[in-house]
Every structure is written in C-alpha cells, then in structure tokens.
Amino acid sequence: MAVEWSGLGPELLLTLERTGRGPLGAQMQEQVRDAIRSGRLAAGERLPSSRALAQELGVSRGLVIDTYQQLEAEGYLTTHAGSATRVAPTQQQLTAPTALQSAPPRLDIDFFPSLPDLASFPIRDWTWALTEAARRAPTAAADYGDPAGLEALRTVIASYLRRVRGAATDAQHIVVCGGFTQGIGLVLAALRAAGMTRLAVEDPGHPDSAVMGVRAGLEPVPVPVDERGVVVAALRASGARAVVLTPAHQTPTGVVLASERRQELVAWAEECDGLIIEDDYDAEFRYDRQPVGAMQGLAPERVVNVGTVSKSLAPTLRLGWVVCPTWLVPPVAREKQLSDRGSPGLDQLALATLIESGRFDRHLRRMRGVYGSRRQTLVDALAEHAPHLRLTGLAAGFHAVAHLSRGTEADVIAAAGERSIGLYGMRRYRLDGSAEPPALVLGFGNVSERAIRRGVAAIADLL
Amino acid sequence: MAVEWSGLGPELLLTLERTGRGPLGAQMQEQVRDAIRSGRLAAGERLPSSRALAQELGVSRGLVIDTYQQLEAEGYLTTHAGSATRVAPTQQQLTAPTALQSAPPRLDIDFFPSLPDLASFPIRDWTWALTEAARRAPTAAADYGDPAGLEALRTVIASYLRRVRGAATDAQHIVVCGGFTQGIGLVLAALRAAGMTRLAVEDPGHPDSAVMGVRAGLEPVPVPVDERGVVVAALRASGARAVVLTPAHQTPTGVVLASERRQELVAWAEECDGLIIEDDYDAEFRYDRQPVGAMQGLAPERVVNVGTVSKSLAPTLRLGWVVCPTWLVPPVAREKQLSDRGSPGLDQLALATLIESGRFDRHLRRMRGVYGSRRQTLVDALAEHAPHLRLTGLAAGFHAVAHLSRGTEADVIAAAGERSIGLYGMRRYRLDGSAEPPALVLGFGNVSERAIRRGVAAIADLL
Numbered sequence: 006m007a008v009e010w011s012g013l014g015p016e017l018l019l020t021l022e023r024t025g026r027g028p029l030g031a032q033m034q035e036q037v038r039d040a041i042r043s044g045r046l047a048a049g050e051r052l053p054s055s056r057a058l059a060q061e062l063g064v065s066r067g068l069v070i071d072t073y074q075q076l077e078a079e080g081y082l083t084t085h086a087g088s089a090t091r092v093a094p095t096q097q098q099l100t101a102p103t104a105l106q107s108a109p110p111r112l113d114i115d116f117f118p119s120l121p122d123l124a125s126f127p128i129r130d131w132t133w134a135l136t137e138a139a140r141r142a143p144t145a146a147a148d149y150g151d152p153a154g155l156e157a158l159r160t161v162i163a164s165y166l167r168r169v170r171g172a173a174t175d176a177q178h179i180v181v182c183g184g185f186t187q188g189i190g191l192v193l194a195a196l197r198a199a200g201m202t203r204l205a206v207e208d209p210g211h212p213d214s215a216v217m218g219v220r221a222g223l224e225p226v227p228v229p230v231d232e233r234g235v236v237v238a239a240l241r242a243s244g245a246r247a248v249v250l251t252p253a254h255q256t257p258t259g260v261v262l263a264s265e266r267r268q269e270l271v272a273w274a275e276e277c278d279g280l281i282i283e284d285d286y287d288a289e290f291r292y293d294r295q296p297v298g299a300m301q302g303l304a305p306e307r308v309v310n311v312g313t314v315s316k317s318l319a320p321t322l323r324l325g326w327v328v329c330p331t332w333l334v335p336p337v338a339r340e341k342q343l344s345d346r347g348s349p350g351l352d353q354l355a356l357a358t359l360i361e362s363g364r365f366d367r368h369l370r371r372m373r374g375v376y377g378s379r380r381q382t383l384v385d386a387l388a389e390h391a392p393h394l395r396l397t398g399l400a401a402g403f404h405a406v407a408h409l410s411r412g413t414e415a416d417v418i419a420a421a422g423e424r425s426i427g428l429y430g431m432r433r434y435r436l437d438g439s440a441e442p443p444a445l446v447l448g449f450g451n452v453s454e455r456a457i458r459r460g461v462a463a464i465a466d467l468l
Numbered sequence: 469m470a471v472e473w474s475g476l477g478p479e480l481l482l483t484l485e486r487t488g489r490g491p492l493g494a495q496m497q498e499q500v501r502d503a504i505r506s507g508r509l510a511a512g513e514r515l516p517s518s519r520a521l522a523q524e525l526g527v528s529r530g531l532v533i534d535t536y537q538q539l540e541a542e543g544y545l546t547t548h549a550g551s552a553t554r555v556a557p558t559q560q561q562l563t564a565p566t567a568l569q570s571a572p573p574r575l576d577i578d579f580f581p582s583l584p585d586l587a588s589f590p591i592r593d594w595t596w597a598l599t600e601a602a603r604r605a606p607t608a609a610a611d612y613g614d615p616a617g618l619e620a621l622r623t624v625i626a627s628y629l630r631r632v633r634g635a636a637t638d639a640q641h642i643v644v645c646g647g648f649t650q651g652i653g654l655v656l657a658a659l660r661a662a663g664m665t666r667l668a669v670e671d672p673g674h675p676d677s678a679v680m681g682v683r684a685g686l687e688p689v690p691v692p693v694d695e696r697g698v699v700v701a702a703l704r705a706s707g708a709r710a711v712v713l714t715p716a717h718q719t720p721t722g723v724v725l726a727s728e729r730r731q732e733l734v735a736w737a738e739e740c741d742g743l744i745i746e747d748d749y750d751a752e753f754r755y756d757r758q759p760v761g762a763m764q765g766l767a768p769e770r771v772v773n774v775g776t777v778s779k780s781l782a783p784t785l786r787l788g789w790v791v792c793p794t795w796l797v798p799p800v801a802r803e804k805q806l807s808d809r810g811s812p813g814l815d816q817l818a819l820a821t822l823i824e825s826g827r828f829d830r831h832l833r834r835m836r837g838v839y840g841s842r843r844q845t846l847v848d849a850l851a852e853h854a855p856h857l858r859l860t861g862l863a864a865g866f867h868a869v870a871h872l873s874r875g876t877e878a879d880v881i882a883a884a885g886e887r888s889i890g891l892y893g894m895r896r897y898r899l900d901g902s903a904e905p906p907a908l909v910l911g912f913g914n915v916s917e918r919a920i921r922r923g924v925a926a927i928a929d930l931l
C-alpha cells in the first residue's frame with residue numbers, strides 16, 4: 006500500500022508501504038526528516054494535527070504522535086502547549102563532498118618499492134590462527150587489553166626477536182603497535198615530550214621519517230649515507246640526539262650498516278645521551294647469507310627497534326612492535342594508550358598463535374625463496390637487456406638500485422609511465438629533492454618473474 | 469652432545485647441543501653474544517683463532533669463521549688484518565624494567581561504569597564474519613587500504629547510521645578509526661591544526677575528553693550539565709568553538725539532551741563557526757523507547773558523530789567511525805594516515821559482513837533485553853534494600869546514578885572496596901574533582917543479575 010499525503014503549505018509527499026520497507030513508524034520518521042532536510046518542509050512551517058494526519062494516512066493516531074515526539078526529541082520539530090507542531094528553525098543539509106582525488110591509472114607492471122608479494126599473504130594460515138585464538142580466548146579477552154599489547158604476544162615477539170634478530174629484550178620492553186608508522190609516531194611523540202627538538206634522518210632515506218618528525222614537532226636534519234651506511238661524523242655534527250636508521254638494509258641504497266659504524270653510533274649515543282631508532286622493516290629477507298642482527302642487541306638501552314608484519318605477512322594486518330630501552334617503555338605505552346587504547350586483541354592473539362605454531366617461520370622460508378628468485382630474475386634481465394646499467398644494493402629486501410646517466414631520471418620515469426610501467430626515482434628519497442646522481446629504486450617484491458622480465462626489456466628499450 | 473670450552477681470559481662456557489636446540493652456528497652466535505652482553509667476555513678481550521676454537525668444539529672451522537663474521541658484522545667483534553679477533557669496545561646490558569604498576573586486586577563484584585557484557589561478545593559470529601570476509605577478499609585486500617577506511621565498510625556504516633541513528637551521511641563523509649579514543653584524537657588534532665585553541669567539555673563528563681583535549685594542544689573548558697543536558701548559555705560564554713557532548717545519554721548523569729537545547733546548540737555552532745562533537749557511545753541501548761536520533765542528522769555540517777563497536781560488540785575489536793562534516797573529511801583522513809595508515813583491513817571487512825548479514829542487529833536486539841533486565845534488577849534491588857537512595861538516569865546504556873548523603877562518597881566507596889565490591893563516584897567525572905553533591909555511578913553492563921542483587925544488598929548494608 007502506498008499512501009500520499011499533501012501537507013499544508015508546499016506539497017509534502019509521504020509514502021508509507023505496509024510491506025518490505027520496515028515498520029510504518031520508522032518510515033514516517035525517516036520521510037519527515039528527509040522532507041525537513043531537503044527543504045520541502047521549511048523552518049517554522051505548521052504540521053497537521055496528529056488526528057488529521059493519522060486519518061489521511063490511514064494509520065493509528067498513536068503512530069503519528071510517536072513520530073512527532075521522536076522528531077521533537079531529536080530537535081526537528083517544536084511543540085508548545087496549546088499550539089501546533091512546527092518545523093524547528095535550524096536544519097542543515099549535507100554538502101556534497103568535493104570530488105576525491107581520482108585514483109592513479111592502473112599500471113601494467115609496477116616496480117613500486119617496498120611492497121611484499123600480496124598474493125602470497127597466507128590468508129588461510131591467518132584465519133586459522135584467528136579461529137584458534139578466538140576458540141581459546143577467555144571472556145576477559147573481549148575487554149580492553151593492556152594498551153602496551155597483550156602479554157602473550159609480547160612474550161612471543163621477544164622470543165622471536167632474540168632468536169631471529171639477535172635482539173636483547175623481553176616482553177616487558179615491548180609495546181605492540183599498528184605497524185611501523187604508528188610505532189615511530191609513538192616514539193617520536195615520547196622524545197618530543199622528553200625535550201628533544203631535532204631528528205636526524207638518512208639522506209637519501211624514506212621520506213616518511215622526516216614527515217613523521219615534523220608531525221611530532223621535531224626538526225628533521227638530513228645526514229648523508231655512503232656505501233657503509235650513515236656517516237656518523239655528520240650525525241655528530243648535526244646536533245640531533247635521535248636518528249632514524251635502516252641498518253639491516255638501507256632504504257633506498259640497499260647497503261648494510263658497517264660493523265665499525267655500529268660501534269661509532271653506540272659511542273655517539275652514549276656521549277650525547279642519544280637514541281637510535283632502528284627501522285627493521287625488511288630484516289627477515291636476506292638471500293645471500295644470514296641477515297645481520299639488529300643493532301638493538303648491541304645497545305638495548307640506546308636503540309629502539311621498530312618492526313612490523315607488513316612485509317613478512319601483509320600490510321593489511323596493521324601490526325608491529327616497538328622494542329624500547331627501559332626508560333622509554335612507560336612514555337611509549339602511554340602514547341599508545343592515548344592514541345587508540347591498544348591494538349585489536351584478537352589480531353594480537355592470532356599473531357602470537359601463528360608464530361608459535363611455526364607457520365610464520367615456514368612462510369618466511371618460502372618467501373625468501375620467492376623473493377631471492379625475483380631478485381635474481383631482475384639481475385639477469387638487466388644483464389641481458391641493459392648490461393651498461395649498474396645495479397647496487399644487497400641481495401635483500403624488495404628493492405635494488407639501478408644507476409642512470411646524468412639528467413635522465415625524470416625522462417625515463419615519464420617514458421615508462423606512458424608504457425604503463427611504474428618506475429620510481431632516487432629523487433623521492435632525497436630531502437632536497439635532487440635528481441642527481443640519477444637512479445631508479447626498483448621494487449621487485451610484488452612483481453612476478455615474468456613481469457620483471459617484460460618490464461626490464463621495455464625499460465631497456467627506452468634507455 | 470654438550471661441549472664445554474674455556475676461552476682465554478675469564479672462563480667462557482660454550483655449550484653446543486647437536487640435537488633439539490637448532491643449528492650449531494645459531495647456538496654458537498647466541499652464546500658468544502650472551503657472553504659479551506653479560507660481561508663474561510670483556511671489551512677488548514682476544515678470542516681464540518677460528519682453528520683453535522673449531523678444534524676444541526669439534527666443529528668445522530667454517531662454522532666458527534661464519535660465527536665470527538656474523539658477530540663482526542653486527543658490531544660485537546672487531547677484526548683487523550693480521551691481528552686477532554677481539555670483543556668490540558661498546559656493548560650494553562638491558563636494564564631490568566622498574567616493576568610495573570601492580571594490577572588492582574580482583575573484585576568480587578565490580579560496578580565499573582560503561583563496560584558491556586564481555587561474556588556476550590558474539591565471538592562465533594565474529595570469527596564467522598572474519599572467515600567469510602577472508603574467503604571473499606581479493607588479493608588487493610592484503611595491501612594498505614584507503615587510510616580513511618575500506619569503502620565497503622564505510623558504505624555499510626553510513627547505511628546503518630541513517631537507518632538506526634537518523635544520521636544524514638554517506639560513505640564519503642566517514643573515516644573508519646580504532647574506537648572512540650582514536651576517533652576523537654583525530655578530530656581534535658584536525659581542529660588544533662585549523663586554529664582552534666579551546667575545547668568545551670561537559671562537567672560532569674567523561675574525564676578522557678579533557679585529557680584528549682590537552683593532548684591535542686587544546687585548553688579544556690568545563691561547561692555545566694543540568695537535567696536537560698549541557699547548558700548552552702554557559703557554552704556560549706566559554707569562548708570555545710568546539711564542544712564534546714553525549715546527547716543520547718549523558719555521561720555520567722544519564723540525561724538526554726533536550727530538544728530545544730539541540731536547537732540552541734546548532735544555532736550556537738552557526739553563530740561562532742563552531743563544531744559539536746557527538747559521542748554516540750552507547751546510543752544503541754535504550755530500553756523504554758526508541759533511542760533519540762543523533763544530533764548529526766540535524767546539522768551534518770556542524771556535528772561530528774563518533775561511534776564505536778566497543779559497547780555494541782566488544783572493546784577488543786578496536787573499531788569505530790567518525791562521521792565528518794564535509795570540510796573535516798580530508799584533515800581527519802590525513803590524521804588517520806599519519807597515525808597508523810588505516811585500521812586493519814580484514815577486521816573492517818568482517819564488521820561490514822557482520823552488519824550486512826543481519827547478525828549485528830540480532831545481537832543488539834538480544835543485548836537490549838539483557839541490559840534492560842539488568843537495569844530493572846538494579847532498580848528493584850535498590851527499591852528493596854535501600855529505598856531512600858534516589859536513582860536517576862534514563863533507562864539506557866550501562867549505568868545509572870544513585871545519590872548519596874552529603875560527605876559520604878569516598879567512605880562508601882572505600883567500605884565497599886573492603887568487601888571486594890567496586891564502586892565509582894561522581895567525583896571522577898567532575899573537572900574540579902569535587903565529591904559534592906555525592907553520588908555513585910553504577911555500571912550494570914558487565915554484572916550479572918545475581919551479582920547486582922548481592923552487590924546492592926551489601927551496599928545497602930554499608931549505608
């Protein structure tokens with residue numbers, strides 16, 4: 006049944022259906038609200054009496070009274086003893102949002118750096134772990150947990166990091182977070198609160214470190230990187246007392262931080278009461294030898310190690326950890342509490358279950374094979390199609406650096422884009438935005454071997 | 469097999485086991501690292517030659533060379549051409565953390581306000597939804613998603629809020645977040661960046677609002693609440709241009725924001741270009757009538773509605789939403805991106821699946837029955853055991869307010885604590901910490917009917 010009602014004043018259309026659209030009262034409320042919002046019922050306008058409207062619509066008077074009372078309680082209508090129900094003076098319409106940034110065109114082959122192979126995310130292992138965790142979770146697991154992370158997961162992570170990364174830590178020194186971005190954000194906020202004002206960042210380095218520094222109120226200071234990693238003399242001269250580093254596999258140059266630099270950095274931190282923030286983002290993935298252990302193990306009271314499963318499992322999980330020096334545990338945990346009261350509990354239990362079951366290690370072993378082959382395919386394809394192109398960077402992680410001739414970086418990237426191939430230049434990683442010396446940072450983590458070969462052939466064609 | 473080795477200098481015990489403790493190389497690395505960290509091998513100390521150590525341990529020389537190289541790369545050892553391998557100068561031990569705050573004693577009956585019934589969290593429905601979502605998720609779902617939230621979930625939330633809360637919104641105006649705390653944190657950071665300096669908060673009100681304001685760099689300004697909700701004249705006089713409110717069910721007084729106050733608030737926001745932050749924390753739960761719709765529907769460009777599943781499902785899920793005015797969408801989404809690059813993707817898809825399946829509504833219907841009964845049990849038990857105690861607050865949410873005689877709040881709470889009953893006073897909710905007029909804020913969400921009766925009898929005994 007559809008009933009139309011022409012109200013007093015401008016035409017008001019009220020359509021109630023007795024089947025399929027929910028309770029009549031809810032329909033009436035929604036339509037009167039919409040009529041007010043759209044301006045069909047204007048501010049101050051008088052509504053018919055409940056008796057008259059009920060008669061016209063063929064519904065009970067009680068239903069109309071309920072509707073009027075509900076909308077009066079919500080502020081859409083006003084009633085005063087002895088006078089009619091009227092539309093309240095102020096209502097607003099929702100503005101249409103400005104068009105969102107249109108998505109970039111889909112690329113045929115995308116060498117975007119630092120993505121893992123998304124198709125290899127072991128989603129069945131993950132749902133298995135979630136189901137197991139949920140099955141075993143006590144009632145209290147539904148509550149807010151410790152904002153620093155559930156002890157079950159912190160214990161498993163500490164053991165994993167001691168075993169795999171040579172870390173010197175335990176569950177009490179770990180704060181669980183929502184991935185690297187949140188982890189460094191928590192640490193930087195704590196440093197700012199402790200009175201630090203500057204943050205040294207690697208140059209070239211990941212552009213987000215400087216962005217996060219600014220967000221935390223710290224002035225980013227670039228420190229050069231050479232083939233042995235960050236230049237400690239320049240760090241010492243910078244006046245900063247905190248630095249973000251990628252020791253295992255520098256982003257983007259792909260070098261490992263040298264042994265004596267590690268020693269110098271610890272000495273620097275001791276001298277200036279400083280802190281080294283170790284971004285251990287892809288440290289599980291080295292293909293030619295055992296990964297070099299975390300700096301954290303060398304100086305656990307001077308190094309914060311920040312890790313994540315974004316590369317080892319998948320970015321969508323949004324889980325990571327901050328391994329803190331003792332003094333930093335309370336402020337980082339407090340920042341986490343004020344940020345979001347802790348990461349999702351069941352996800353934390355699932356990650357603990359996955360690591361403990363051995364499935365996490367098994368996945369890593371398998372992926373080291375996959376990525377090692379992809380990197381070798383990249384090396385071989387470049388040797389075949391573009392032998393003049395020098396490739397640098399460890400056999401590690403998800404990217405390698407290909408060096409270009411002077412003044413060609415932007416042109417090569419643009420020409421590749423026209424052929425639907427995504428390339429990314431060293432310029433993105435330099436704090437001054439310089440494109441010299443020019444190079445490509447080639448990500449191979451989320452590109453199949455076939456696509457790597459096709460892509461390299463096409464790039465060689467451009468050069 | 470266990471082999472012991474006494475090194476040069478202080479005694480060094482190296483125990484390798486051929487079975488059950490992992491690869492010999494990893495064991496050797498871990499034990500030398502530990503010996504250095506613990507000081508058993510001191511800085512500068514000379515290690516035996518790889519040949520000598522290999523012989524002593526009965527392992528291949530290659531294994532010892534690998535171990536030395538690994539620990540040299542990590543900075544624990546130094547080697548110089550033609551001279552011996554030595555322990556590097558700087559290493560550190562991890563300090564034992566200061567004892568964490570000891571957990572409060574477990575209470576026999578805990579009337580902590582604002583917790584839902586944890587045992588009723590539909591964990592099987594949730595794992596069903598997760599599994600369904602994972603089964604249907606495309607490969608791209610493993611990637612970082614839109615930091616503002618997956619469109620699938622934003623669409624479902626918008627539709628839910630239009631239907632259940634009378635909201636005027638769509639998927640483009642919603643940012644998914646990790647619960648109420650993160651949601652308000654994102655909004656306040658955006659307001660601070662837009663030049664606001666003060667934040668009006670309800671007094672009495674949830675103490676976290678003021679804490680979050682301070683964290684965002686906003687000065688909290690208390691505004692009194694009476695039996696019709698926040699006093700708008702006082703808000704107008706405060707000079708603040710943003711206010712955090714709990715219109716559906718005020719925390720802690722339990723009143724609903726009156727119709728004319730809603731109108732006045734919208735007029736206030738229009739006059740001063742202000743913003744109303746609507747904390748819709750327990751709006752699904754009203755037991756005597758339909759919940760009053762969200763203020764957001766009345767003025768979608770002046771009201772931010774922040775909601776969460778912490779009360780409707782469980783706090784552990786850490787999922788919520790911010791319904792933004794148009795201008796606030798980009799800055800809030802940007803804050804979310806810089807905070808954690810978005811909430812976990814599979815959890816978002818699971819929530820969308822749960823709501824769409826109808827299981828979420830079914831759970832809410834069931835829980836309204838459970839909580840309505842618990843509230844009635846509280847009312848009845850107080851009428852029986854302490855008829856002089858005046859109870860106020862709507863038949864809604866998870867708490868009610870019981871008024872005490874002058875000067876008794878702290879004593880009643882302390883005496884109850886001694887009997888292992890958790891009580892919480894109005895004092896917690898007043899910005900000046902005043903305990904007058906005294907009252908208890910009695911949470912009944914996570915207390916069984918039996919425990920409510922026992923608890924009330926015991927309280928009555930105390931009074």
